[in-house]
Amino acid sequence: MAFELPQMGYDYAALEPHIDARTMEIHYTKHPQAYVNNLNNAIAGGEWQNKSLEEILANVSKLPAAIRNNGGGHFNHTFFWKIMAPNAGGTPTGDMLDAINRYFGSFEKFKELFTSAAISRFGSGWAWLVQVGNELKITSTPNQDNPLMDLSEVRGTPILGVDVWEHAYYLKYQNRRNEYLAAFWNVVNWNIAGKKLK
Ligand code: MN3
DSSP, X not given: OOOOOOOOSSOGGGXXXXXXXXXXXXXXXXXXXXXXXXXXXXXXXXXXXXXXXXXXXTTGGGSOHHHHHHHHHHHHHHHHHHHBOTTXXXXXXXXXXXXXXXXXXXXXXXXXHHHHHHHHSOSSEEEEEEEETTEEEEEEEXXXXXXXXXXXXXXXXXXXXXXOSGGGTHHHHTTOHHHHHHHHTTTBOHHHHHHHOO
């Protein structure tokens, strides 16, 4: 079974005005298909061909850079489309809110720390809320790395993630990553994030 490009689940314009339609269209149509194709090519005919993406990422330190970059890119974007939704955002509820309050003090403090991790990631990468055992942690990763990778500084289950490559925001926000991140809170799908908690 080769990996395939997932559906986004909503229209390119669905996250307006927070994330603009043109950015979503380019982001979805130009980048992720290349990750899928390159990942499939990199594992074709080898021992990793029929493994799950999670299993591949958990062993990525031993694998060629093409698998790390494209496997990460495929996982991260598949995750990203689903962790956003139209008419979303606001404050999480239930176990998600309880866990955030427990580890970060308040939802406001959590947003501050997550935003700071995303802004201070130099160059291209991602910021993450990660479950490590019973704990929640905030981290960021370079390029297309993610917390499922065995070489990740903070390793665990990604609960929330945001793409801070310039292609994710430059058309609308130019160099203002902080404004993109402020807008991101309006499209976070907390229902899906909460379901990732174990
Ligand atoms: Mn991207």
